[in-house]
Each structure stands twice: as C-alpha cells, then as structure tokens.
Amino acid sequence: MPAAFQGRAAADYRTYRKVSRKVSPLYEGVVQDLIDELGRLPGVGPKSAQRIAFHILQAEPADVKRLAQALLEVKAKVRFCAVCGNVAQEELCNICRDARRDPAVICVVEEPKDVVAIERTREFRGRYHVLGGAISPIEGVGPDDLRIRELLARLADGAVTELILATDPNLEGEATATYLARMIKPMGLKVTRLASGLPVGGDLEYADEVTLGRAFEGRRLLDV
Structure with a gap:
C-alpha cells in the first residue's frame, strides 16, 4: 500500500472501531474479527460489515475458498507499474x-x-x-x-x-x-x-x- 494511503486507512479504521462499538452487538471471537476486518475496507460501515460477514458464513465452502484464493493471489501477483504507478x-x-x-x-x-x-x-x-x-x-x-x-x-x-x-x-x-x-x-x-x-x-x-x-x-x- 502506498504511503499516501496508510494514514487515511488508519484513521478510517479508528473511526470504524468507535462507531462499531456503539452500533454493533458483540459476536463471538472469529465472527467479530471478520466483521472488524471487513469494516476496515473503504466505504464499508459497521452494518455493511455485518451483512457481508453473515453472507460469507452462509455461503458454500467452495465459494468462500474461491474468494480467499482471489484475495491471496491479487496480493501475490499484482504490483504497481515501475513507470506510471498503475x-x-x-x-x-x-x-x-x-x-x-x-x-x-x-x-x-x-x-x-x-x-x-x-x-x-x-x-x-x-x-x-x-x-x-x-x-x-x-x-x-x-x-x-x-x-x-x-x-x-x-x-x-x-x-x-x-x-x-x-x-x-x-x-x-x-x-x-x-x-x-x-x-x-x-x-x-x-x-x-x-x-x-x-x-x-x-x-x-x-x-x-x-x-x-x-x-x-x-x-x-x-x-x-
């Protein structure tokens, strides 16, 4: 992640944590961990994070595995162009x-x-x-x-x-x-x-x- 995004992402996450404690009920362990991680994504608020988390919980294991694999591959294979930054x-x-x-x-x-x-x-x-x-x-x-x-x-x-x-x-x-x-x-x-x-x-x-x-x-x- 470029340096320009780090401060912004950290600020968004701190705001999310403050809001989530007020709005979201506390779920057990890994469920709450998933909601918290989803809430760090730009444009995803506490309620959206819960909705996505429970969609994942109810999804077929093969679909979840495919999503996880796509996330791992994009981090492993995608970079920023050495010339233009795309x-x-x-x-x-x-x-x-x-x-x-x-x-x-x-x-x-x-x-x-x-x-x-x-x-x-x-x-x-x-x-x-x-x-x-x-x-x-x-x-x-x-x-x-x-x-x-x-x-x-x-x-x-x-x-x-x-x-x-x-x-x-x-x-x-x-x-x-x-x-x-x-x-x-x-x-x-x-x-x-x-x-x-x-x-x-x-x-x-x-x-x-x-x-x-x-x-x-x-x-x-x-x-x-």
Whole structure:
C-alpha cells in the first residue's frame, strides 16, 4: 500500500472501531474479527460489515475458498507499474507496454481506478502517471507522500509535450493540480486541466463516459 494511503486507512479504521462499538452487538471471537476486518475496507460501515460477514458464513465452502484464493493471489501477483504507478502483473502495466500509446502526452491521475474511468471514454491515447492520492493536510498527506518525484523524472528528458492534470474536481484534487502546475511551469511544458462539466466535489471514477470524454476534448490550459 502506498504511503499516501496508510494514514487515511488508519484513521478510517479508528473511526470504524468507535462507531462499531456503539452500533454493533458483540459476536463471538472469529465472527467479530471478520466483521472488524471487513469494516476496515473503504466505504464499508459497521452494518455493511455485518451483512457481508453473515453472507460469507452462509455461503458454500467452495465459494468462500474461491474468494480467499482471489484475495491471496491479487496480493501475490499484482504490483504497481515501475513507470506510471498503475496496477500491473508485470514490471510494466499493459498501457506502458503498448507501443501505440503516445509517450509525449501524460495524464496525471490520483488513483489506478481513475485510469479505468478515463480508458472507458476511449478519448485518450497517451500514457498515465498515478500519484497515489492527493495533497490533503487534514489527512496528513503532503507532496512527499505522492509519486511527484517520479513524475518529474519522467519529464526530465523533454520528450513529453503535454501534461494533463486529471485529479479529482474537489478541494484536494484542485490543490494538487495547482501545486503540480506551479512546479512544472518553469519547464515550459504545456499543462492542461480537464474542462468544467465534471461534478464539483466528486470523484473522477463516478463521472459517466460522455461527461468525462467531453471534459477531455475541452481541456484548458492551466495558468498559474
């Protein structure tokens, strides 16, 4: 797990434990352990954790074994791309290995799931750079916790002509985009931001393909 996620996950877990003690009845041993572990997952509250736990308890043993095997395999076989930070099963992800992608245009996103959202639009044929989060002083995430040094290293040889900042259209995403634009401006690189139309305060992954595609087509120069 990248360093940017550790503080956030720990804070979410502490909050879950406080809430779960108030809302959830105490189950015996391993059942409560399972509920607690499920409650550490993002977006899973105490009631959802209980529901999933009891679904697993009632499931066929073969189904549970298949789920457990999938969890073990994804940790054993999946890594982060050595170049862009996207998920991969080899040293490089399939996008970085694809010679048909334009290496002169890099789209900067927060998370690997944002890569999937953009790929669904079929509007972008460049390559990506995954930061591993966004600048958020409240959550203790600063520039040094993100893959910004790796991004600067990719820009150092001058082969990149455009950098598209596709961080989320919320406070943290805008702060991250502004920080990057100011840092990169002295390089004389074309820096663009997705056009307005994306839901303010939302996550890129939830934007529909049409809206996201139009945001790409109408991207604007970022002047800072």
